Amino acid sequence: MTEELDALETAANPDTLKRVVIEPVTRVEGHGKVTLLLDDEDRVRQARLHIVEFRGFEKFVQGRPYWELPVMVQRLCGICPVSHHLAASKAIDRINGVTDLPPTADKIRRLLHFGQVLQSHALHFFHLSSPDLVFGYDDAVSHRNIFGILDDHPDIARRGIMLRQFGQQVIEAIAGKRIHGNVAVPGGVNKALTAAERAALGEPMKEVLEHAKEALELARRLFLADVDHSSRFARVDTAMLSLVRNDGALELYDGGLRARSIDGGAIFDHVPVEAYGEHIREQVKPWSYMKFPYITDLGRDAGAYRVGPLARVNNCDFIDTPLAEAARVEFRAFAEPAPVQSTLAFHWARMIELLHCAEAIERLLADDDLSGGELRSDGEMTHEGVGVIEAPRGTLFHHFLVDDQGLVRRANLIVSTTSNNRAMNDSIRRVALDELDGRTLTEGLLNRIEVAIRAYDPCLSCATHALGKMPLALELVDHDGDTIATLRRDVDGGVRRSV
Numbered sequence: 001m002t003e004e005l006d007a008l009e010t011a012a013n014p015d016t017l018k019r020v021v022i023e024p025v026t027r028v029e030g031h032g033k034v035t036l037l038l039d040d041e042d043r044v045r046q047a048r049l050h051i052v053e054f055r056g057f058e059k060f061v062q063g064r065p066y067w068e069l070p071v072m073v074q075r076l077c078g079i080c081p082v083s084h085h086l087a088a089s090k091a092i093d094r095i096n097g098v099t100d101l102p103p104t105a106d107k108i109r110r111l112l113h114f115g116q117v118l119q120s121h122a123l124h125f126f127h128l129s130s131p132d133l134v135f136g137y138d139d140a141v142s143h144r145n146i147f148g149i150l151d152d153h154p155d156i157a158r159r160g161i162m163l164r165q166f167g168q169q170v171i172e173a174i175a176g177k178r179i180h181g182n183v184a185v186p187g188g189v190n191k192a193l194t195a196a197e198r199a200a201l202g203e204p205m206k207e208v209l210e211h212a213k214e215a216l217e218l219a220r221r222l223f224l225a226d227v228d229h230s231s232r233f234a235r236v237d238t239a240m241l242s243l244v245r246n247d248g249a250l251e252l253y254d255g256g257l258r259a260r261s262i263d264g265g266a267i268f269d270h271v272p273v274e275a276y277g278e279h280i281r282e283q284v285k286p287w288s289y290m291k292f293p294y295i296t297d298l299g300r301d302a303g304a305y306r307v308g309p310l311a312r313v314n315n316c317d318f319i320d321t322p323l324a325e326a327a328r329v330e331f332r333a334f335a336e337p338a339p340v341q342s343t344l345a346f347h348w349a350r351m352i353e354l355l356h357c358a359e360a361i362e363r364l365l366a367d368d369d370l371s372g373g374e375l376r377s378d379g380e381m382t383h384e385g386v387g388v389i390e391a392p393r394g395t396l397f398h399h400f401l402v403d404d405q406g407l408v409r410r411a412n413l414i415v416s417t418t419s420n421n422r423a424m425n426d427s428i429r430r431v432a433l434d435e436l437d438g439r440t441l442t443e444g445l446l447n448r449i450e451v452a453i454r455a456y457d458p459c460l461s462c463a464t465h466a467l468g469k470m471p472l473a474l475e476l477v478d479h480d481g482d483t484i485a486t487l488r489r490d491v492d493g494g495v496r497r498s499v
Contacts, residue, residue: 005236008429011037011046020441025049025450027128027145029079030460034428034449042439044432049425049453051290051460058411066095066385066402070184073398073413077462079123081180082116082171083391084462086253087398089184090387094274095402097379098187104372105188110253111364112174112183113389117252118212118357119167120392121309121350124457125219126160129347132451133222138444156218159211163354166208170361173197188376195371202365205358209323212351212358216327219351223344232434234343234427234452237262238304239295240311241419243390246270248317250328250356252390258315259295259305264338267297273388276397280414290421290463293414304422307394308456309349314339319352321359327352343427346455381406391416393457417463420456427452 011017014037023033031053037046057076061069070088074081086109093101101109131144134153142148150157168178173193175181183189193201223230239262243255256270257279268279283292283300294303305311314332319325331348334340340349364370387398394416401410417424431452436445474487485499 004433005426005429008044008047008432009425014046017045020446022446022449025453025460027131027450027454028458028460029077030458030462032453032458032460034453036432036436036449042437042441044429044437047425047429047432047449048287049421049428051288051463053461054289055461058413061400061408061411064408066092066400066406066408067186069398069400069408071182074180076415077459078179079459080116080120080391080393080462082112082175083389083396084398085175085182085184086113087387087389087391087396088400089186090254090389091385091398091400092186092387094385094387095382095400096186097382098377099379101188101377102372102374103369104192105375105377107364107367107369108174108189108192109184111193111361111370112171113253114357114361114364115167115170115174117167117390117392118354118361119164119171120457121354121357122160122163122167122215124392124454125215125347125350125354126156126163128457129454130156130160132447132454133347137447137451138442141443144447159215163208163211163215166204167357170201173201185376187378190375192372192375193370198365198370202362205362205365209355209358209362212355213323216348216351216355219348220327220330223342223348230344231342233448234431234455235341236304236343236423236426236430237341238306238423239267239298240314240339241295241305241307242312242315242395243273243388244270244316245320250312250316250319250324250353252312252353252357254389257388257395259297260315260339261298262338262341264336267295273397274386276386276388276399276414280397282414282418288421290460291414291418292422293419294422304426305419306423307416307419308346308392309353310340310343310346311394312390313349313352319356321356321363323359324352324356327355343452343455346457350457393417393459393462394419415459415463417456417458417460420458421463424453424456424458427455 017037020036025032032051035048070085073088074085076084127146135144172178175183241259243251244258245251245255258269259267261267281296294300295305319328384401389396396416397414399412403409428449431448435448475483476485478484488496
């Protein structure tokens with residue numbers, strides 16, 4: 001990160017500056033806003049991404065029986081509930097002393113996760129980001145949306161709909177529902193797939209693979225159409241963090257932690273997930289409910305890192321499905337040996353992963369272990385469990401401590417979007433300096449800020465758990481809309497009450 005961007009976090013004398021607010025940030029999951037402070041010459045002096053909703057799952061799961069966690073925490077999100085369900089389940093496995101699942105349980109969970117990543121990537125790329133990428137940032141708001149894509153490029157829209165629908169069908173077949181289903185239990189799963197269910201899911205696979213290949217080609221083509229812009233827009237250079245398999249392959253469900261530096265060198269590699277706390281810390285700032293994690297090996301100031309498709313495709317040594325591996329090789333040739341740092345390259349990497357998921361689903365559906373009989377393993381109960389998984393948006397940490405009665409006493413969640421928080425803020429500052437500084441602001445120019453945020457596919461509601469620093473305000477309003485009383489907790493912890 002540069003001093004130039006760091007200087008835009010906190011402006012001197014903010015009360016003397018003009019305020020521009022983008023609220024809400026659109027086409028993302030959750031609620032957030034961006035504030036820009038400008039001087040009299042329209043020079044940007046401060047730029048911040050604020051997360052303005054508070055979820056607090058780390059607190060209200062405390063006191064609950066640990067076996068409820070996989071069902072409870074998936075209510076964090078309606079887009080990636082499977083990821084939270086599985087991350088919590090992996091933590092619960094450890095609390096139950098289980099380190100190895102039966103093959104059927106392991107593969108059922110993996111299939112479920114591939115379906116989750118596929119549908120989420122399709123939703124983001126086609127429904128949320130493609131209007132900007134296809135029509136341009138300055139296109140009319142009334143046209144720059146999914147309905148514009150449907151009208152002008154129905155083939156693209158149909159492709160996105162079909163891919164997301166297939167991913168949801170995989171989820172439904174395994175978990176019983178497309179959203180907030182329930183299949184993972186301590187030490188395994190509660191059902192296998194029948195041969196008929198596998199055959200039904202396999203029927204559209206040829207079409208799914210074709211759509212996935214076309215989606216990848218679209219993302220690649222859009223990036224390469226203006227390489228100079230794609231490479232520099234919202235660019236920030238950071239370390240990359242992800243899980244990798246023991247042999248260095250791309251891994252979405254399990255593995256060890258790998259972090260690489262800005263130049264591609266190893267910071268740490270194959271670290272057991274239980275040791276994440278030795279390498280990652282979280283900072284809290286008073287203007288956002290979202291925390292700011294950093295890699296301790298690099299220090300607080302230089303320790304920003306990114307997670308998600310960009311990090312995973314950069315970090316892995318190979319992808320174990322042939323079509324996605326060929327795409328990875330081409331992608332990495334852009335910057336090798338250093339990581340590809342372009343923020344807009346998230347979209348290209350995301351479609352490489354979507355194709356990998358389609359290939360992996362096809363391979364798994366042919367595996368008879370999916371219809372096996374042994375569904376659970378048992379172990380001896382412990383008091384702590386860490387579950388880490390690669391959610392669509394990046395590495396997701398669930399860490400729980402329980403007492404002798406099995407009640408949760410402490411919970412720590414580092415959600416994918418949280419890990420990207422500092423980089424997202426620096427990306428919007430990069431855009432502010434490159435695109436907005438000293439100019440009369442228009443909707444199209446401001447949309448560039450949102451384009452930078454959307455590249456990360458943030459899930460803002462998933463990521464908001466910091467409590468204790470950001471001000472909280474409560475208003476009591478009567479039936480006429482008049483405020484009767486207010487209660488405010490300030491940054492310093494002081495409480496003010498007025499009637």
